Amino acid sequence: MNDSAWSTVFAVTESRNQPTGAAFLLAQLGAHAANRFAARIADLGLSPADVGLLRMIAARPGRSQQSLAADLGVVPSRVTALIDPLDRAGLVERRRSTGDRRNYELHLTPEAARVMDEIKKTAIAHEADITSALDPSQRAQLITLLELIAADQNLTxxxxxGYRR
Incomplete structure (x- = not known):
């Protein structure tokens, strides 16, 4: 890393002696946004991980636990542990696959559809709050830039x- 790049990474604001590198700011904002979202959905009795799983199942109803494990990059037994609480809460049901009786298909319940409406409202309010300092074109530009970085880092x-932990 050359001196110019090094100084950018460890740049500090002169007035407050605080880090301003992009990686630090992404981590700081990511943790802040995640904590705020977790607080917003806590009233629904869900964690951010639960919301992500519900969203993935809603996008592909009837998907197998194995396909969900592959998309998450985890072993199938980890998916079982993630889905069990949603099953007990009456939000996800497992149905034997008609194509392969060894597999289960995942489906959202009618209660989950109601909860998903609440999640959507919460997510929209959260997005508006987190990006309130930006005008619509700045927000679109930020999303484009973050997508480029995520793709370059080979993120799914x-x-x-966090599902891999």
């Missing part, structure tokens, strides 16, 4: 890397 679109 729509999948939070």
């Amino acid at each position: 679109p729509g999948v939070h890397p």
Whole structure:
């Protein structure tokens, strides 16, 4: 890393002696946004991970636990542990696959459809709040830039890397 790049990464504001590098700011904002979203959905009795799973199942009703595991980048037994609480809460149901009786298909319940409407409202309000300092064109530009960075880092679109923990 050359001196110019090094100084950019570890740049500090002169007045407050605080880091301003892009990676630090992304981490700071990401943690802040995640914590705020978790607080917003806590009233629904869900975690951000639960919301992500519900969203993925809603996008592909009837998908297998194995396909969900592949998309998340985890072993199938991890998906079982993630889906079990949603099943007990009456939000997801497992149905035997008609094509392969060894597999289960995942479906949202009617209650989950109602919850998904609440999640959508919450997510829209959250997005508006987090990006309130930006005008619509700045917000679109930020999303485009973040998508470029995510693609360059080989991140799976729509999948939070936290499922792998």
